[in-house]
Amino acid sequence: MDPSCLIKTIFFSEKRKNVLILLLKEGPKNIDEIKDVLDVSSSALMPQIKKLLKWDLLTYDPEEDVYKLSDMGALIVEKIEEFLNIVNIYAENHEYWETRDLSEIPYHMRKRIGNLTHCELLVADRDCLFEFHPTFVDNLINSKHVMMVSSTFQPQTTSLFSKLLENDSKLSVVFTELIFNKFLEDFPEQFRYFLSHENMSISIRSGHIGPLTLVVTDAFMALWLFDKKGRFDGTTLISYEKNALKWGRELFTYYSSISKMVYIDHDTKKMEVAGYNITKANIF
Incomplete structure (x- = not known):
């Protein structure tokens, strides 16, 4: 044959x-x-x-x-089908994928990057490079379940978390230990409130997290990646497709499973770090 x-x-x-x-x-x-x-x-x-x-x-x-x-x-x-999916996403946003550093994505998830079909690119305003894109913010605030993995310090995150909790949304977040400590240092009261809130869980990862930031909700998935020269241009990759949300949940689960949960002890009122978080991303 x-x-x-x-x-x-x-x-x-x-x-x-x-x-x-x-x-x-x-x-x-x-x-x-x-x-x-x-x-x-x-x-x-x-x-x-x-x-x-x-x-x-x-x-x-x-x-x-x-x-x-x-x-x-x-x-x-x-x-x-896997091959065609990868070809299709590459053709849809060729210039974006050509310039991104995909090594930041764990290999087992990178192999399935073809699931990120029909993505839109939200280009950041140069004057607001380190602020979330308004379209992303609008979508996030209207979400009921939010998962986030991040290795970047973005002060706007704190106000968004507060708004989501006001809306009775559920949040699960994984930060690198360095970024978590930075948030705790700059926003101590807010983060102690987050740690004690019944609708929110925060975990920390001592090692590396890639991509730069991932957010997946009940309605969309968003991704931020460095370019191949290690620069951040603020471009948000966003998709509302079911396969993209599934891919995002699985990447969140991967990092959640190798992170340690942080919480406020009800008796001592002190911040504690638990063992590895084995909770799966099955809240939606």
Whole structure:
């Protein structure tokens, strides 16, 4: 078998590729269902189905009258979808991705960066480079569940946390130890209040955190990255897609699981540091 022939069979026909992706995402379907979803005629579709059957990428169940991916077909198409997702996000925001330092993202999450589909870029005003973009702030304030991982000191964060708690939102935050200590030094009363609030948890990580900052809520995911020269230009990458939110929650869970929770002891009123936080990001 010539691998190049198989590659041509998959990629040289948009119809064949769409059939494979459809069956991967939605499972077995009969011919009429495939036609309706892909909006194609039987005469255009059947020759492509036959070629996929010839390569054993599909199987046909005569009792159920449905087509489905073969076991090997499913393995191949899963990788194809990952590849296409990465290509698509790169094409959507080529200049942004080309200049970002992706090494800041843990490798196991970087491999799945194709999940960040349909992202928008919020470009910072040069006069407000170290302030959150107004669109991000508006979205954040209207969120009910917020997760944040950060290795940067952003004073505006304190007022945003206060507003979210006023709105009865739930917050889970992971800071590097250095940044947490900076916040505690500059905003001691506010952070002691945050630490004792029932709707908020704060954890600290003694080691490195990358990316620069991640925020994921019940409605969106936002990301800030350094460029390849180690500079921060304030650009916010934001997505409202379900896959992007899932990716963000998993990255938060990763850092949360290797961080230690900080809290105020109810009896002594002193700040304490617990063991590693094993809480998963399953609040929404």
